Amino acid sequence: MKLSKLLTATLREAPTDAEVISHKLMLRAGMIRQLASGIYTWLPLGYRVLKKVEGIVREEMNSAGAQEILMPAIQPAELWQESKRWDQYGPELLRINDRHEREFCFGPTHEEVITDLVRREVRSYKQLPIILYQIQTKFRDEIRPRFGVMRAREFLMKDAYSFHLNDESLQETYEQMYKSYTKIFTRLGLEFRAVIADSGNIGGDKSHEFHVLAESGEDQIVFSKNTNYAASLERASVDLGKDEISSLENARGIEVGHIFQLGTKYSSSMKTNCLDKHGKSVNLIMGCYGIGISRIVAAAIEQNHDEKGIIWPTSIAPFQLALIPVNMHKSVRLRDAVISLYNELSVNDIDVLLDDRNERPGVMFSDAELVGIPHRFVFSEKGLDAGEIEYKGRCDKESKNIQIKKATAFIKEKINV
Ligand code: ATP
Ligand code: MG
Numbered sequence: 001m002k003l004s005k006l007l008t009a010t011l012r013e014a015p016t017d018a019e020v021i022s023h024k025l026m027l028r029a030g031m032i033r034q035l036a037s038g039i040y041t042w043l044p045l046g047y048r049v050l051k052k053v054e055g056i057v058r059e060e061m062n063s064a065g066a067q068e069i070l071m072p073a074i075q076p077a078e079l080w081q082e083s084k085r086w087d088q089y090g091p092e093l094l095r096i097n098d099r100h101e102r103e104f105c106f107g108p109t110h111e112e113v114i115t116d117l118v119r120r121e122v123r124s125y126k127q128l129p130i131i132l133y134q135i136q137t138k139f140r141d142e143i144r145p146r147f148g149v150m151r152a153r154e155f156l157m158k159d160a161y162s163f164h165l166n167d168e169s170l171q172e173t174y175e176q177m178y179k180s181y182t183k184i185f186t187r188l189g190l191e192f193r194a195v196i197a198d199s200g201n202i203g204g205d206k207s208h209e210f211h212v213l214a215e216s217g218e219d220q221i222v223f224s225k226n227t228n229y230a231a232s233l234e235r236a237s238v239d240l241g242k243d244e245i246s247s248l249e250n251a252r253g254i255e256v257g258h259i260f261q262l263g264t265k266y267s268s269s270m271k272t273n274c275l276d277k278h279g280k281s282v283n284l285i286m287g288c289y290g291i292g293i294s295r296i297v298a299a300a301i302e303q304n305h306d307e308k309g310i311i312w313p314t315s316i317a318p319f320q321l322a323l324i325p326v327n328m329h330k331s332v333r334l335r336d337a338v339i340s341l342y343n344e345l346s347v348n349d350i351d352v353l354l355d356d357r358n359e360r361p362g363v364m365f366s367d368a369e370l371v372g373i374p375h376r377f378v379f380s381e382k383g384l385d386a387g388e389i390e391y392k393g394r395c396d397k398e399s400k401n402i403q404i405k406k407a408t409a410f411i412k413e414k415i416n417v
Pocket of ligand 1: 140149255292293
């Protein structure tokens with residue numbers, strides 16, 4: 001991609017209403033723009049990151065044997081009345097009437113819709129267990145939307161649901177999802193912790209939250225240095241006495257994933273049964289597994305930034321490499337060398353951003369640092385004389401010279417690490 005063609009504008013200053021660093025940097029780097037409170041447009045740079053997060057989540061879900069579907073965002077009230085959540089959910093549920101005065105809501109989550117689907121489609125134990133998932137826009141009319149896409153009203157979630165004949169099968173899938181989540185957050189390059197949690201609004205018996213560790217996190221988590229115990233503060237106050245909690249270590253986290261064992265909460269109220277191998281009708285047992293795709297983008301920035309801007313983990317960087325030519329507009333030779341490497345890198349599937357603007361080097365460097373591109377090559381006349389370009393990693397103190405003809409192999413090795 002050539003920067004002159006990218007719909008983006010970096011800002012020196014963040015708007016004053018942005019409170020946390022990720023919100024400030026997402027605005028300054030030109031990743032998102034607010035349309036209304038808690039509702040955002042993703043610009044090309046931000047959308048590239050969102051898509052990369054989505055891609056990693058999708059790959060791991062598929063490899064865990066989950067099948068991708070897409071459910072409607074708009075859901076009929078009848079299903080929510082059946083599960084009794086129409087009255088329980090409160091003002092976070094955005095309720096809408098159609099032209100016939102029929103009631104609907106914009107889905108904040110999809111337990112009702114998926115349960116309705118499964119009770120219609122799954123007839124036999126031979127189809128079980130089954131894991132279905134989607135990556136889709138949710139709406140929750142949060143009382144205090146804030147921190148940009150971290151706590152938005154409209155946001156992107158991966159939600160998966162599993163259906164089982166018995167508890168052992170649910171337990172097995174739950175553990176498999178726990179492992180998949182561990183893989184996902186590891187691949188995303190984030191420091192995270194899984195904690196036992198309260199089941200909250202969704203209900204059910206057992207759950208774990210996955211938190212990205214960051215000082216600005218809204219949630220407090222507690223853990224023991226001596227045992228494996230790690231829990232959300234809400235959960236710990238149920239599990240432990242006051243004295244026990246004040247012995248425990250504290251950390252702050254951003255909840256990016258949540259897995260639940262729902263049991264028969266939805267399948268009993270919504271009468272979801274299937275025949276077992278003896279021909280007996282059994283009430284299905286459910287699990288559900290959410291990941292906040294758009295929240296992850298903000299959480300990654302909360303955890304990885306410095307005074308210059310964002311420091312993306314390579315796996316989710318909008319571009320892996322920036323090409324910065326110094327005075328390209330004055331030198332045909334320089335221009336040719338840059339374009340030739342740009343083409344070679346593109347053919348080799350490297351996500352490369354060429355800063356082809358007629359800007360001062362200082363502006364180009366600080367923009368690449370603000371946007372958080374993990375690697376950069378700088379081209380200059382002097383370097384070309386020696387057949388060299390300058391390489392610097394986003395967090396390196398010093399730059400180093402490398403031969404242009406080895407540049408593609410060099411960066412491939414860096415990125416694969
Ligand atoms: P929170 O306690 O932060 O409100 P939640 O318990 O309501 O989260 P879930 O219903 O488990 O969240 O939703 C699954 C995931 O969706 C969460 O782990 C979180 O990462 C993400 N998420 C929830 N609410 C929001 C929001 N308002 N904006 C962005 N992401 C969200
Ligand atoms: Mg919530």
